[in-house]
Amino acid sequence: MKIVYADNNATTMVAPEVLEAMLPFLKDQYGNPSSMHTFGGRVGFAIKDARAKVADLIGASPEEIVFTGCGTESDNTAIWAALHAQPDKRHVVTTRVEHPAVKSLAESLAKKGYRITFVPVDGQGNLDLDHLYRHLSEDTAIVSIMWANNETGVLFPIDEIAQRVREHGIVFHTDAVQAVGKIPVDVRQSPVDMLSMSGHKIHAPKGVGVLYVRKGTRFTPHLIGGHQENGRRGGTENTASIVGFGKAAELAASQWLKDMDRVKRLRDRLENSLLERVPNAMINGNRDRRLPNTTSVAFEYVEGESILLMMDQYGICASSGSACTSGSLEPSHVLRAMGVPFTAAHGSIRFSLGTYNTDEDIDTIVEKLPPIIDRLRDMSPFWHEAKAKTAAG
Amino acid sequence: MWEYTDKVKDHFLNPRNVGVIEDADGIGEVGSLACGDALKLTFKLDENQRIRDAKFQTFGCASAIASSSALTEIIKGLSLEEASKITNEDIADYLGDLPKEKMHCSVMGRDALEKAIAHYRGEAEKKIDGEIVCECFGVTDREIERAVRENSLRSIEDVTNFVKAGGACGNCHEKIEQIIGRIIGTQKPAAKKPVRLTNLQKIKLVEETLDREIKPALQKDGGDIELVDVDGNTVFLRLCGNCAACSASQITLKHYVETKLQEFVTPEIVVEEVAG
Numbered sequence: 001m002k003i004v005y006a007d008n009n010a011t012t013m014v015a016p017e018v019l020e021a022m023l024p025f026l027k028d029q030y031g032n033p034s035s036m037h038t039f040g041g042r043v044g045f046a047i048k049d050a051r052a053k054v055a056d057l058i059g060a061s062p063e064e065i066v067f068t069g070c071g072t073e074s075d076n077t078a079i080w081a082a083l084h085a086q087p088d089k090r091h092v093v094t095t096r097v098e099h100p101a102v103k104s105l106a107e108s109l110a111k112k113g114y115r116i117t118f119v120p121v122d123g124q125g126n127l128d129l130d131h132l133y134r135h136l137s138e139d140t141a142i143v144s145i146m147w148a149n150n151e152t153g154v155l156f157p158i159d160e161i162a163q164r165v166r167e168h169g170i171v172f173h174t175d176a177v178q179a180v181g182k183i184p185v186d187v188r189q190s191p192v193d194m195l196s197m198s199g200h201k202i203h204a205p206k207g208v209g210v211l212y213v214r215k216g217t218r219f220t221p222h223l224i225g226g227h228q229e230n231g232r233r234g235g236t237e238n239t240a241s242i243v244g245f246g247k248a249a250e251l252a253a254s255q256w257l258k259d260m261d262r263v264k265r266l267r268d269r270l271e272n273s274l275l276e277r278v279p280n281a282m283i284n285g286n287r288d289r290r291l292p293n294t295t296s297v298a299f300e301y302v303e304g305e306s307i308l309l310m311m312d313q314y315g316i317c318a319s320s321g322s323a324c325t326s327g328s329l330e331p332s333h334v335l336r337a338m339g340v341p342f343t344a345a346h347g348s349i350r351f352s353l354g355t356y357n358t359d360e361d362i363d364t365i366v367e368k369l370p371p372i373i374d375r376l377r378d379m380s381p382f383w384h385e386a387k388a389k390t391a392a393g
Numbered sequence: 394m395w396e397y398t399d400k401v402k403d404h405f406l407n408p409r410n411v412g413v414i415e416d417a418d419g420i421g422e423v424g425s426l427a428c429g430d431a432l433k434l435t436f437k438l439d440e441n442q443r444i445r446d447a448k449f450q451t452f453g454c455a456s457a458i459a460s461s462s463a464l465t466e467i468i469k470g471l472s473l474e475e476a477s478k479i480t481n482e483d484i485a486d487y488l489g490d491l492p493k494e495k496m497h498c499s500v501m502g503r504d505a506l507e508k509a510i511a512h513y514r515g516e517a518e519k520k521i522d523g524e525i526v527c528e529c530f531g532v533t534d535r536e537i538e539r540a541v542r543e544n545s546l547r548s549i550e551d552v553t554n555f556v557k558a559g560g561a562c563g564n565c566h567e568k569i570e571q572i573i574g575r576i577i578g579t580q581k582p583a584a585k586k587p588v589r590l591t592n593l594q595k596i597k598l599v600e601e602t603l604d605r606e607i608k609p610a611l612q613k614d615g616g617d618i619e620l621v622d623v624d625g626n627t628v629f630l631r632l633c634g635n636c637a638a639c640s641a642s643q644i645t646l647k648h649y650v651e652t653k654l655q656e657f658v659t660p661e662i663v664v665e666e667v668a669g
Contacts, residue, residue, distance in 0.1 A: 120606075122609060123610065301452065302452065303452060303453050303457070304454075305454035306405070306454055309405065310406070313406070330529075330560070331429065339606075339609060339613060342426045342429075342644075342648070343426055346426070379411050379452075379458060380451070381450040382426055382452050383452075384413075384450065
């Protein structure tokens with residue numbers, strides 16, 4: 001069965017060029033980049049090259065790039081670095097819709113006695129900027145706000161926020177894991193102090209992340225060990241994956257970012273076709289300020305896991321904001337923070353496209369999904385109730 | 394990805410007995426949209442008082458649909474006496490087991506069956522038995538005790554998997570631990586008292602929460618809500634606009650407004666509607 005992969009915010013395919021670039025470092029070029037001999041040193045040069053390519057993608061200098069093990073490690077490192085560098089400051093500002101990499105850390109900091117401000121969002125997923133600015137204080141150690149939301153794709157005005165936060169002399173970090181590679185991100189334009197990225201969201205393999213640390217930012221390492229990454233992250237480098245990340249960054253800059261107009265057209269066609277064909281469906285989040293590849297579609301009166309498993313029959317891969325898919329009992333914290341009613345939150349499906357998606361993929365989803373919704377609704381007592389109500393007038 | 398048995402997959406993809414029996418003898422409805430799953434079970438008896446036909450409508454995940462489908466298959470042909478002995482475990486066994494996080498789906502099936510039988514026998518809608526422990530999912534101490542006893546549950550997580558209690562805000566975790574302790578005979582010391590709010594602090598917090606958390610969501614649906622009074626832990630509210638006319642307003646009040654107030658003010662909050 002052909003796989004229709006529409007779950008690129010979860011992870012992406014390793015690009016063939018990326019795999020090609022990595023293979024030598026999984027085979028003969030196994031040296032340790034820290035070694036004194038030429039054999040290891042060659043690998044060191046490859047990492048240097050990858051660092052330069054990643055830096056280029058976001059307008060940074062190579063020495064501002066720290067390779068980590070994943071996006072979560074980058075986020076944790078950034079927040080801990082700010083807290084350790086300013087031990088007298090006990091306040092952290094973030095949002096109610098962050099990825100668990102930041103949200104769960106903030107919650108655990110709250111238990112350790114830190115004061116946390118979770119900035120709310122409106123029904124469209126837009127950040128309450130007044131609330132954010134009002135809560136900045138002398139005591140604030142760091143503000144950490146995602147660039148783009150992973151579930152809805154809604155973008156936050158990072159340039160503006162970073163500028164305001166900087167005026168207060170507060171460290172600003174952004175989780176840009178979903179933004180990099182999908183929209184232009186340039187740290188020369190955006191005055192962020194730290195920025196997290198993840199390899200596997202941009203067609204590099206899993207297990208490699210990056211933390212951008214602007215020159216002059218006070219930093220303490222999270223993983224303490226050897227002198228790797230200029231003393232900012234101990235641990236022998238994941239050489240092949242770092243090389244892969246470099247190749248992916250190069251391809252993102254030269255090809256994939258340019259392809260996002262096409263991806264956006266696919267996404268728009270997908271969501272418009274679904275809205276046309278399926279009654280009682282709506283888009284979660286601000287449609288005018290979103291990533292080009294993401295759509296979160298709410299189908300009222302049906303449950304997300306059931307939709308996903310029926311689509312799975314046709315090889316269609318997507319994600320759901322429903323409770324049942326996560327193993328928790330509550331629907332996604334993002335949709336709840338937006339006040340998406342329960343009728344819709346449980347039946348929300350996220351499609352996230354990428355450069356390898358085609359028109360045929362969209363055709364398949366548009367053909368297969370509406371009958372699935374019909375079928376599940378026919379089983380749903382709430383759908384029948386709602387229909388009876390409409391009929392009654 | 395859940396590890397569903399082939400039988401679960403089969404009953405999900407090819408559910409048996411979907412629908413509603415129009416002239417049903419017994420009707421049982423459990424769950425709600427807010428909870429994330431709900432089941433409406435109807436059955437018809439034959440001249441020998443055996444279940445001739447059973448149908449279901451279910452809103453929920455794959456295992457909820459499969460459990461409902463299995464339930465209807467199990468009870469067909471049974472006398473009411475026999476059907477009333479069906480347990481959630483029977484449903485799970487019929488399906489060749491359910492992931493432990495999904496056991497509540499089988500409990501939902503058992504509950505719907507009990508309700509439908511009670512409905513047929515003309516027994517008054519059972520008053521909520523016991524005291525609500527989990528406010529988020531409306532689960533009582535009796536229900537938790539029963540689940541703990543019947544399924545030898547030992548942890549909060551187990552209880553959540555079976556009856557959902559404790560699966561959301563977490564405020565009831567201590568109470569659940571006490572119930573487990575009581576049943577397995579190693580009672581834990583009493584819960585520490587929550588911080589007490591003064592009346593003024595409470596009213597302020599209620600107002601703030603309404604403004605920040607609740608009104609924007611209701612206004613999006615063309616509704617609104619007004620604070621009328623606060624008496625102890627009872628908050629009197631008036632629904633306006635679309636909400637006032639909406640038949641789901643009780644769900645809005647109890648599952649949304651009350652939950653939010655409990656989350657942000659104090660877990661003891663009870664919401665009462667004041668008619669417009």
